[in-house]
Amino acid sequence: MSRRSAGFVGAWAEIQRQQQRQAEAEARLRREEERRARAHQRSLREYGQAEARRRTEELDAEVAALEGLLAAGCRAPAFRAASLTRVAEYPPFDPGQLARPVPMPDPARYQAQGGWTAGRRAQAQAEARARFEHDWYAAQAAETQRQQRLAALRQDHEARAQAVRDEVARHNAGVAEVTEGVRRGDPGCVVEYFSAALHLSTGRPEAFPCRVTAAFDPAARQLVLDWELPGYDVVPEAKAVRYVAAEDRYKETARPVTRRRALYRQVLAQTMLLVLHQLFAADEHGALDSVALNGFVDARDPATGRQAHIFLATVMAPRAVFTELQLEQVDAVSCLTDALRGQLAARPDQLAAVRPGRRPQDVAVPAAGPGGDQEPDLYGMDPIAFESLIADLFRAMGMRAVTTQRSNDGGVDVEALDPAPIRGGRIVVQVKRYRNTVPPTAVRDLYGTVQDTGANKGVLVTTSGFGPGSHTFARGKPLELIAGPELVDLLHRHGLRGRLGDGGRAAPVPPRPAPADPPGDHNVLGMMWSGDVALDVCALVCRGDRVLSEDHFVFFNNPRTPDGSVRAVPAAAPDRAAIRVSFDALPAAADRLVLVAAVDPEVNPEADLSGFTEARVRLLDPAMTELDRLVVSDGRAGETALVLGSFRRRANGDWDFVLGGRGYPDGLEQLVRDFGVEVE
Structure with missing residues (x-):
C-alpha cells in the first residue's frame, strides 16, 4: 500500500472514530435526559399522590369534626356574665424626651478670651457675660415651654385614661344591669343575655352561621x-381524592348520597342539641324552665322559588328532661326526636320542611299590673268558663270547636273538627279541672266515648296530671293527654292566658330533685337485640310481684323513680335501650327490679315479638365498660310484651339476675296490671 493511500485510510478511520464518539455522547445525553424525565415524572407522581392523600386526610378530618360536633361543644366552657366584664387598662404616662429638663448653661464654660490690656480684658469679660446671660435666658424659656408641653401632655393622657375608665365602668354597669334583669326575669335582659351566650360560644365551628331571633x-x-x-x-x-398520573389531574370520589344525607341530619341534630346545651349551661341564675328552639336554613323555597327561612328542625326542651341527658354518649338524631320528642326533616338536603313549634313572634308578654291585668287562675275559674277557654284554644289552633250542652253530653265537653287532611277529623274533648291526678278510669271512659261516637281522636285536658296507668292505657290508641303545665304552655303559645296558681304566672310541675350519685355508685343496663321491631324497655321496682307504687314504674312517660335510683337514659351503641340503676340506693322495701319489653304500638302496630331475637342485657359500669352480658329469652309469635328477667336482692344485700320469659299477648297494659299498676 502506498504512503498516500495509508494516509487516506487513517484519516477516514479517525473520522469514523469521531462520529462514533459523537453518537455515543448523544446516546448518553438522551439516556440522561430520559433519566431526568423519568425522575421528574416520578417526582410529579409522588407529589400528586402525596397531595391527594393530604386532601383526603383533610376531608376525613372535616367529617370527623362534624361527627364529633356535639361532644366537642359540650367540652367547651359555659358562658358566664363575668366574661363580659372588662378591666380598665390604659398605658402608663410616657413623656418621652419631655421628661428631661433643659440643661442650664455652666458659667465656668463662659470665660473671657484674650485681653492682654485692662481695657480689652474688661471688654472680653463683658462679652462672655453677655453670651452666658443670652444662653441662660434661652434655656429658661425652653424649660418653661417643656414644662408647659409636659403638663398639657399629662393632662391629655389623664383625660384619655379617664375616658377609658368611664367607658369600662358604663359597660360593666350595663352587664350588671342585664344580669340583674335576668334574675328578675325581664324579657329584654333575658334575650340579650342568652343571645350573647350563643354569639360568644367557643363550642361551635366558626364557619357555622350564628343568626338568632329570640x-x-x-x-x-x-x-x-x-x-x-x-x-x-x-x-x-x-x-376521597386520588391522583391520575396519566392525565396529571386530581379526581374526587363522590360521597354516597345516603351517607351524606345521614351525616347532614346528624349535624343538624347535633347543632340543635348544642344550642340547647349552651343555653342551659349559661343559665347560672335559673331563669329558664324550658327552651323552644326552631332551626332554619336561609334558602330558596322549592315551592315558591323565593328566598325564605325553611325550618328543618324544632323541639321544646324542658330543663328537667334535658339536664338528665348524657349528651356526649347519645345518638343526636334519636335524642332529638325520641328523648326530647322534637322533629327533624327526613330529607333536609331537599329542604323538606317541618312545622316549627312556638315562634318568637308568637310570644306576647302581658303587661304586669294589678287586678284584671293578672292572668286568670285555671284552678279557680268557673267550670263553664274553663270549657269555653279550652274551646277557644282549639279554635286558636285552627280548628272549629264548640262546647256541648251541660246535660246529655255523653261525656264530651268540647267537640272540635280539625280540617287538616289525613291527620284531621272529628275530636271529642273532655275537660277535668282537677288538683289531684286524673284516675285511669277517666282515660278508659274517654276511649269508650271515642268508640261510641265514631270520633277520630279523643283529648283529655286537665289542670293536674296523669299517672303511669293512664299513659300506659293511652299508648297506641287515638288518645291524647294534656296535663296542666302543657296546657298553660299551649295557651300562651296561641295568645291566650291562664296560670296554675303561683301568684300569677304559669307554674310548671317542678322536677323531682335528682340525688347526686357518688362516683361509681350506679350501673347501666344496656339492652340490645336483633330484628327491626321497635320496643319500649321498662323497669318496675317491686316487692315480690307488686310494684311499690305507680311512680316506681319507669317507662316512656315516667323516666325515673322519685328517688332517682332507677331512670331511663339514652342508649349508646350497640345498645338500643338503656336503664340506669343505683342498686345500693333502691328503696329498702324493694327486693326485685324487673325488666320488661313491649312492642311500641305507635311504630309497629301490627308487630309481635317473633322478631325479637338474640337479646342481651349488657351490665356496664359508670365508665360504660362492659362487666357482664346476660342472655334473655327470645320473643314468640302472638306476644307483644315480655318479662326479660329480674334482679333479686339476696340476704347479704347483693343482687342476682333471674331470667324471665313470660309473655303477654295484650301488650304492656296486660303485663303491668299483673304487677299491680292500675290501668282500668
Whole structure:
C-alpha cells in the first residue's frame, strides 16, 4: 500500500472514530435526559399522590369534626356574665424626651478670651457675660415651654385614661344591669343575655352561621328562638381524592348520597342539641324552665322559588328532661326526636320542611299590673268558663270547636273538627279541672266515648296530671293527654292566658330533685337485640310481684323513680335501650327490679315479638365498660310484651339476675296490671 493511500485510510478511520464518539455522547445525553424525565415524572407522581392523600386526610378530618360536633361543644366552657366584664387598662404616662429638663448653661464654660490690656480684658469679660446671660435666658424659656408641653401632655393622657375608665365602668354597669334583669326575669335582659351566650360560644365551628331571633315568655319561663342552621354544603361532597398520573389531574370520589344525607341530619341534630346545651349551661341564675328552639336554613323555597327561612328542625326542651341527658354518649338524631320528642326533616338536603313549634313572634308578654291585668287562675275559674277557654284554644289552633250542652253530653265537653287532611277529623274533648291526678278510669271512659261516637281522636285536658296507668292505657290508641303545665304552655303559645296558681304566672310541675350519685355508685343496663321491631324497655321496682307504687314504674312517660335510683337514659351503641340503676340506693322495701319489653304500638302496630331475637342485657359500669352480658329469652309469635328477667336482692344485700320469659299477648297494659299498676 502506498504512503498516500495509508494516509487516506487513517484519516477516514479517525473520522469514523469521531462520529462514533459523537453518537455515543448523544446516546448518553438522551439516556440522561430520559433519566431526568423519568425522575421528574416520578417526582410529579409522588407529589400528586402525596397531595391527594393530604386532601383526603383533610376531608376525613372535616367529617370527623362534624361527627364529633356535639361532644366537642359540650367540652367547651359555659358562658358566664363575668366574661363580659372588662378591666380598665390604659398605658402608663410616657413623656418621652419631655421628661428631661433643659440643661442650664455652666458659667465656668463662659470665660473671657484674650485681653492682654485692662481695657480689652474688661471688654472680653463683658462679652462672655453677655453670651452666658443670652444662653441662660434661652434655656429658661425652653424649660418653661417643656414644662408647659409636659403638663398639657399629662393632662391629655389623664383625660384619655379617664375616658377609658368611664367607658369600662358604663359597660360593666350595663352587664350588671342585664344580669340583674335576668334574675328578675325581664324579657329584654333575658334575650340579650342568652343571645350573647350563643354569639360568644367557643363550642361551635366558626364557619357555622350564628343568626338568632329570640323572645322570652316570663309567665312560662320559656325562651323561644329561631336559630340558623348550616346548609347542606357543610358536609363535603367528596369522599376521597386520588391522583391520575396519566392525565396529571386530581379526581374526587363522590360521597354516597345516603351517607351524606345521614351525616347532614346528624349535624343538624347535633347543632340543635348544642344550642340547647349552651343555653342551659349559661343559665347560672335559673331563669329558664324550658327552651323552644326552631332551626332554619336561609334558602330558596322549592315551592315558591323565593328566598325564605325553611325550618328543618324544632323541639321544646324542658330543663328537667334535658339536664338528665348524657349528651356526649347519645345518638343526636334519636335524642332529638325520641328523648326530647322534637322533629327533624327526613330529607333536609331537599329542604323538606317541618312545622316549627312556638315562634318568637308568637310570644306576647302581658303587661304586669294589678287586678284584671293578672292572668286568670285555671284552678279557680268557673267550670263553664274553663270549657269555653279550652274551646277557644282549639279554635286558636285552627280548628272549629264548640262546647256541648251541660246535660246529655255523653261525656264530651268540647267537640272540635280539625280540617287538616289525613291527620284531621272529628275530636271529642273532655275537660277535668282537677288538683289531684286524673284516675285511669277517666282515660278508659274517654276511649269508650271515642268508640261510641265514631270520633277520630279523643283529648283529655286537665289542670293536674296523669299517672303511669293512664299513659300506659293511652299508648297506641287515638288518645291524647294534656296535663296542666302543657296546657298553660299551649295557651300562651296561641295568645291566650291562664296560670296554675303561683301568684300569677304559669307554674310548671317542678322536677323531682335528682340525688347526686357518688362516683361509681350506679350501673347501666344496656339492652340490645336483633330484628327491626321497635320496643319500649321498662323497669318496675317491686316487692315480690307488686310494684311499690305507680311512680316506681319507669317507662316512656315516667323516666325515673322519685328517688332517682332507677331512670331511663339514652342508649349508646350497640345498645338500643338503656336503664340506669343505683342498686345500693333502691328503696329498702324493694327486693326485685324487673325488666320488661313491649312492642311500641305507635311504630309497629301490627308487630309481635317473633322478631325479637338474640337479646342481651349488657351490665356496664359508670365508665360504660362492659362487666357482664346476660342472655334473655327470645320473643314468640302472638306476644307483644315480655318479662326479660329480674334482679333479686339476696340476704347479704347483693343482687342476682333471674331470667324471665313470660309473655303477654295484650301488650304492656296486660303485663303491668299483673304487677299491680292500675290501668282500668
